[in-house]
Amino acid sequence: MEQMKQILIIGNGFDLECGLESTFKNFFNWRFNTVYKQYIQYNRDYISRNNSISWKDGSHGFEKLNSEKALVELIEKSLDGLLLKELDIPFWDCVFILAKFYLSKTQLNQWCDVENIIYNVISFAFEGKYRFKDFKTNLRFSEAQEKWDYLRSKNGPVQPLITKSFIRSRCKATFKNDIKLLSKQSGTSRLKKTEYLLTQLYEFEDRFADFINHQMHIKKGAYESAAKNLIYFLTSIAYGNLDVLSFNYSLNRSFANSLFSKDTDIYLGSWCNIHGVANKFESEFPNKNHWRPIFGIDNHDISDKKTSEDPRIMFTKSYRLLDNNIFSLTSSEHASYSGTDLITVYGHSLNRADYSYFETIFDENNLYNSKTKLQVYYNGKENDIEEKHNCITNVVNLLNNYGQTLGDTHGENIVNKMILENRLEVLPNENLKEIKAYFE
Numbered sequence: 001m002e003q004m005k006q007i008l009i010i011g012n013g014f015d016l017e018c019g020l021e022s023t024f025k026n027f028f029n030w031r032f033n034t035v036y037k038q039y040i041q042y043n044r045d046y047i048s049r050n051n052s053i054s055w056k057d058g059s060h061g062f063e064k065l066n067s068e069k070a071l072v073e074l075i076e077k078s079l080d081g082l083l084l085k086e087l088d089i090p091f092w093d094c095v096f097i098l099a100k101f102y103l104s105k106t107q108l109n110q111w112c113d114v115e116n117i118i119y120n121v122i123s124f125a126f127e128g129k130y131r132f133k134d135f136k137t138n139l140r141f142s143e144a145q146e147k148w149d150y151l152r153s154k155n156g157p158v159q160p161l162i163t164k165s166f167i168r169s170r171c172k173a174t175f176k177n178d179i180k181l182l183s184k185q186s187g188t189s190r191l192k193k194t195e196y197l198l199t200q201l202y203e204f205e206d207r208f209a210d211f212i213n214h215q216m217h218i219k220k221g222a223y224e225s226a227a228k229n230l231i232y233f234l235t236s237i238a239y240g241n242l243d244v245l246s247f248n249y250s251l252n253r254s255f256a257n258s259l260f261s262k263d264t265d266i267y268l269g270s271w272c273n274i275h276g277v278a279n280k281f282e283s284e285f286p287n288k289n290h291w292r293p294i295f296g297i298d299n300h301d302i303s304d305k306k307t308s309e310d311p312r313i314m315f316t317k318s319y320r321l322l323d324n325n326i327f328s329l330t331s332s333e334h335a336s337y338s339g340t341d342l343i344t345v346y347g348h349s350l351n352r353a354d355y356s357y358f359e360t361i362f363d364e365n366n367l368y369n370s371k372t373k374l375q376v377y378y379n380g381k382e383n384d385i386e387e388k389h390n391c392i393t394n395v396v397n398l399l400n401n402y403g404q405t406l407g408d409t410h411g412e413n414i415v416n417k418m419i420l421e422n423r424l425e426v427l428p429n430e431n432l433k434e435i436k437a438y439f440e
Contacts, residue, residue, distance in 0.1 A: 002239075003240040004237040004238075004239065004240035004241075004341045005237070005240055005241045005242075005243075005269075005339055005340045005341050006235065006236060006237045006241070006242050006243070006340065006341060006342045006344060007243045007244075007337055007340050007342070007343045007344070007361065008234055008235070008242060008243070008344050008346070009244075009245045009246075009247070009343065009345045009346070009348055009361075010245075010246050010247065010248060010346050010347050010348065011247045011248065011345075011346070011347040011348030011349060012247070012347060012348075013346065013348065013349075013379055014227070014230065014246075014248065014346050014347035015223075015248050015250055015347070016347065016379075017230060017347060017429065018223055018226035018230060019219055019222065019223055019226055020216065020219060020223050020250060021215055022248070022249075022250065023112075024109075024112040024113070024114050025109055025112050026211075026215075027112075027208055027211045028096060028100075030214070031093070031207065031211065032097075068100065068101060069101065069150060071097050072097060072098060072101045072150075073150075075089065075094050075097060075098065075178070076154070076178060079181040079182065090200060090203060090204065090207075091182060091183075091185070091196075091197070091200035091204075092200055092201065092203075092204040093204075094178075094182055095121055095179065095182065096111065096112065098175055098178050098179075099111040099112075099175070100112070101142075101147075102141055102142055102147065102171045102172075102174065102175040103139055103140065103141055103142060103171075103175075104140040104141055104142045104143065104168075105142065105144075106140070107140045110139065110140060114295055115295055115296065115297060115298075115353050116138070116353075118201070118296070118315060119297040119312075120137050120138070121179050121183075122197060122311075122312050122315050123135045123137070123312065124176050124179040124180060124183075125179055125183035125193065125197065126190070126193070126311050127180075137172075139175075141168045141169075141171040141172045141175065142167070142168065142171045143165075143167050143168045143171075144167070147167060147170075147171055148166075148167045151167075151170050151171070151174060183196070190311050193311075194311050194314060197315075198314065198315070201295065201315075202292065204295070205276075205292050205293045205294065205295060206292065208249070208278070208293055208295075209249065209278040209279075209292065210278075212249050212250055212278035212293075213278050213279060215250075216250060216278075216279075223250075224251070224255060227251055227255070228258075228259065230346075231244075231259065234346055234377075235266060236342055236344065237266065237341070238265060238266075239265040239266070240265075240266065240267070240341075241266075241267050241269045242260075242266055242267070242268055242269065243268075243269045243270045243271075243272075243340075244268070244270070244271045245272050245274055245337075245357070245361075246271070246272065246273050246274065247274055247275060247348060247354065248273070249273065249275065249277050249293040250277075250278060251273075252271075252273055253271060255271075256271035269336075274321075274357065275293060275294045275295075275317070275321075276292050276293040276294045276324070277293070292324065294317065294320050294321065294324060296316055296317035296319070296320045297312065297315055297316050297317065297353065298316065298317060298352060298355065298356060299316050299318055299356060300352060300355060300356070317353075317356070318356070337360075337361050337364045337365070338364040338365060339365070340361075340364075340365050340372050341371070341372065342372070342373045342375060343361065343373070343374050343375065344375045344376075344377075345374070345376045346377045346429075349394065350376070350394040350395065350398045351394075355398065355401060355402075358398060358402070359401075359402050359405060362402050367402070367414070367418075368403075368406060368411070368414055368417065371423070372423065373422075373423045373424070373425070374395075374418065374423060374425070375425045375427065376391060376395050376425070376426050376427070377427050377428070377429050378390070378391035378426065378427070378428060378429070379429060380428050380429070381428050382428045384428065387428075388426065388428070391426050392426050395424070395426060396415055399414050399415050400412065400414070400415065402414065403415075
């Protein structure tokens with residue numbers, strides 16, 4: 001039997017399928033319910049001295065927290081007068097509280113798109129001293145009347161003609177100004193501001209690690225059992241080598257070592273948590289920088305040739321991966337993704353922020369001219385038109401973007417070429433009912 005080689009790329013959809021509530025939206029609801037419920041009670045005396053602020057019960061989670069506006073007002077009052085450190089709300093918590101308030105609700109979950117928020121926030125923070133030719137915010141701001149009612153209460157008399165575009169522009173201006181004031185807490189120099197924002201980001205990543213560990217503790221063995229079952233299902237080769245590239249922070253090297261017994265014909269070549277892991281208590285990670293989850297922006301977002309002068313380079317994933325020596329998390333010192341017969345993607349949105357990783361794997365396998373197949377799963381059934389459409393769109397965008405990097409006249413035809421050669425599949429995950437059985 002001929003040996004085969006498969007790469008399995010898993011994203012957050014993998015953890016969700018296995019019962020782990022691991023989205024950023026889950027994280028923020030957990031954090032604001034567990035932390036700021038107590039915070040609200042602790043600060044009730046302070047708040048009562050500010051007649052314009054009125055807290056209601058904060059026990060329903062951030063999504064239903066009636067005091068959302070009060071949190072925003074408290075943050076903005078601290079920026080106008082009090083020191084932010086006296087308020088004792090971390091920088092990135094402030095950012096996402098403000099983002100949820102000022103961003104449009106019509107753009108689903110954009111306020112908790114962590115890496116896109118980071119990109120916009122650091123661009124706002126350094127804007128002024130640096131002219132970023134590549135930057136134009138992609139955030140959509142609210143046009144809701146209630147936002148204007150709040151801004152009007154802060155800023156004085158009513159404008160003669162209020163339009164949705166006017167409200168949107170005021171929300172954008174206020175959010176941008178708040179970010180600039182927040183980022184000045186440690187000074188205005190490039191060095192101090194960069195150190196402050198990175199230090200705050202480290203702390204934010206630590207809090208996310210605590211959340212993932214908490215979720216894994218709740219699910220205990222059921223989650224790992226479901227994860228093993230799903231990996232076995234997705235392993236299409238009967239004999240050969242499997243490499244796993246995980247964008248999640250949950251399963252790690254210890255889990256990988258338990259996947260395949262010596263009696264099987266499948267060898268796990270490598271397991272890599274490309275963006276770090278959450279379990280900081282493992283003895284195999286004595287340097288805490290080796291386990292911390294990493295949030296960062298993509299190099300594509302910074303197109304200026306003079307990147308050495310751009311302070312945002314320190315927030316890119318490439319820079320942070322090198323800085324944190326993250327590849328020490330790979331279960332093999334000689335991980336190689338070349339010579340692959342099948343690339344399987346499960347639970348990954350194929351968002352632009354991770355294009356660089358896919359491009360590297362495609363290059364290693366000479367995707368255009370080789371026989372390598374690409375198989376992408378989407379969350380839904382065969383007749384789930386919207387999910388299927390979104391997945392196909394993302395696959396086509398990824399491949400077309402990759403085709404543009406090939407430097408020849410045929411790159412734009414890569415999708416058609418792979419379809420004709422039967423090397424491209426978009427599949428539903430409707431056949432994974434056995435995974436659900438673990439939680440019934």
